[in-house]
Each structure stands twice: as C-alpha cells, then as structure tokens.
Amino acid sequence: MSPDVVVVGAGVAGLTAAVELADRGARVCVLEAKAVLGGRATAFTDPQTGERVDNGQHVLLGCYHDTFRFLKKIGTDGRVRLQTYLDVEFVDRGGVRSRLQCPPLPAPLNLVGGLLQWDALGWADRLSALKMATPIRIAQEGLRAEGKGRNPTRIAASPGETVEQWLINNGQTARLREMLWEPLALAALNQSVREASAPPFARVLGQMFGGDPRDAALGLPACPLDELYAEPAREFIQRHGGEVRIGSPARVVLEGGRVAHVESRGERLQPACVVCAVAWHALPDLFQGETGPVDAVRLAAANTAASPIASVNLWLDRRIMNAAFLGLPGRTMQWVFDKSQMFDGGTSHLTLVASGAEDVMEMTNDALVALALSELCEALPDARAARVQRVSVVRERRATFSLAPGQPARPGTRTGIKGLVLAGDWIDTGLPATIEGAALSGRLAAEAIS
C-alpha cells in the first residue's frame, strides 16, 4: 500500500516535515539516499577511538524556535544545553582574553549592557555599536510585519550590500567588526562578511535581539547529532505508523503537471503528496519526465554556489580549556569546542572550526592541522605542553549555499505541481543555511499539504 506522503531526504528539513505529518496522522515514508540519516548535520564513528564525531560542530541559538519545537516533539530538547543569556569568551589576536555576557534584560538592552561591560572594546567601539540599534529594529519590524502576512515598509539592509559594507555603512568600528559581528556573521552565514549579502544577517540579528533575552543565547548539543534528532525522529515516525528507509535514492517522476510516481530501488510509490527535502545541489537531478513546471527551480539550484566548512578534531593527552567553547576572532579557525565538556561522557576531542573556508579547502590535511595547532597554542598557551594523540579533518565542501549578492532567487514551499512541495534550508525562509531554516522549511512543507 502506498503511503500518504513520501518525503525525499532525511536531513533536518525532511525529518521535521515527516515528524510533523506523522503527528497529524499521515502515513509517511521517508526515503534517504545515504546509509545514514541527518544529511549535513550528522555524526560518524571515529575508527581509531570509537568516539562518535559530528561532521561539524553545530551551534543553535535561542531564537531557533522551530528547531526547539521539533526537538520537543521528538523528546530531545533537553539534549541541548542552552545558555540563559549570551555568554561568550574570546581570545583576540593579541592573546588577550575577554568575555561578552549579555545580562538577562529585555532585548536590545541585553546587548547594550553586554557591550558596555565587555572590556575587549574601547568607548568608540561601544558607541559605534549603538548605531546598530536602528537597523536591528527595522529588521524586527520586518519580521513582525511578515508574521502578520504584510510586506515590511522599510528594509534593514539592501540585497546588493555585503555584510561588511552594511556594518561599515552603519558606523561599526574595525575592532567591533572583528571581535563581534564577523564571528557572529561567519557562524550564522558560513561565509565571509566580504562576500555574504546583508539581509539574512540582519534577519538573524532581528531574531536574536528582538524579543526574549534568551533568543540570543547559544545552545550546544550535549550528544552527537544523530542522537540529538535523527534517530529519535526515526523512532517517532515509526511509532506513528510511518517508515524511514536508508540507502534509498529516489527519483520523482512528473507527468501532465502532477507526480506520476516516486521511484526508489526499483519500487514505484504513488503517494498523494511528495515533500522534496534534498539539498539545493541535489534538486536538478531529482525530477524525471515532464519537468517543465519545476525547471526554473532546477536551473536556480544548479546556478547556486556553495560555501564550505572545515573541521579539525584533536585528541590531546590533557584538558586545556576551562570552558566548553572559545571564540578565536581574526583567525582561520574561528572557534574551538571541547566536546568532553559538552557531552555527557563518551568523548574526549576538541573541534576547531573554519567557516566560509574557501582558502583552507585547498590545504593538505597536514598543513591544516599544523595551522589549527599553531592558532590553538597561540590562543591557549597550555596547549603547548599537550601531546597530540590523534587528529582528523572533516571537509564539507557544500556545507551551505552561498548568500553572495546576485545568487539565484530561492524558491518557495509550493511548486507548480499539485501535491509536490519543497523543503530544505535553501527554501526562501529569509534565513541563512541553518538548522532553523531547515526546520522551519519542514514545518511549512507539512502545513502546505495538511
């Protein structure tokens, strides 16, 4: 018997859509091409240590409301350690350590209070930060207008403007850009501030500093990513009468303006509805037959560039960090995470992250590890005495889609084909390529066919 809905792709977007639909009583079948669930947010077993290692550190924000809604539904929201307010320690390029703590005041007073006390900044930097109040407020107005189904009357940033131009145009000093806005933008957009366009960043800031002070807090998974959501989502779907198939690449065959069937491993499924939740670069080949109604989307997807992330995992013979993570602004590896302090046991490595890592993609593993170690030792002198027991490098060349001005427009949830909807972080949610964008797109897809 064919399921009610076939969901193609078991990343955050596909699993969110499937869980939402299963919860509403639909019989769902999820088809995942790979042998593991989770797509770009997944984990694997390190062959030497046996530890579960994420394909890259994923940081959540308090304003990831759709993500937390999804995790709550599958019973794992407690597996994210969410700060009560934004609290980040940095070591600047001069080796000086400082801490940004945004007090639990209503936004944006929390940000103002945090910046006033942050001793990494001088008075000129702090005063320049106040100039961001207006664009952030405009971004919030835009979000509120959208929430009421209206078009925003003002825009916080123009699509042709890069994040760097936007920050400079809003009077942000070089020090504040390097210490705060660039690390935040790189983490949120995975692209250099010199390349990424400003509106998605303005939107993220509008959400972070818009409402509850906790919206700006960082959340770190306390377990590997597959345990955080992929396996619990699979169990949820199965408990609700659905099915999740791995190693099942799918093709969606179109005919006469409708889905004729979905083909996977020689089987033909004929559901009432299909959710395509594959990454943008997999969309062009997903459809077969009379693809006319989705050709514009396929073309846009084919012309969308990617932005990479490289992670260096280090197993040292001792603990060198006194916090779970540390910002390393102005360096190639912008953040370091101590997984042993983040997870409830079972792991002992550090992960250093290079986002927007075009340049490092061409480096050899040895050169990349040497760079990571030298930046770590320079920021944390205790690391110099530590012995490196094992290293591993993970390169995600197509970690996220590019947000550079001039990239093709992102599609909406609905397509020109009845019963066929799209999900995935590339869907035009206004957000950058994030877990939250993916979770939101999954919910929207489920709502569109319910």
Ligand SMILES: Cc1cc2nc3c(=O)[nH]c(=O)nc-3n(C[C@H](O)[C@H](O)[C@H](O)COP(=O)(O)OP(=O)(O)OC[C@H]3O[C@@H](n4cnc5c(N)ncnc54)[C@H](O)[C@@H]3O)c2cc1C
């Ligand atoms: C290293 C790294 C670090 C990141 N850090 C962060 C972070 O800190 N915070 C954050 O919010 N986001 C982060 N992201 C981004 C986040 O992981 C993605 O935005 C999100 O996981 C995208 O989910 P998705 O479901 O849209 O797509 P995907 O995860 O790409 O899922 C699509 C799935 O479809 C499957 N598929 C493709 N073609 C077919 C087919 N024909 N048939 C069946 N299945 C198919 C794929 O195998 C894949 O499993 C990071 C990403 C990476 C790679």
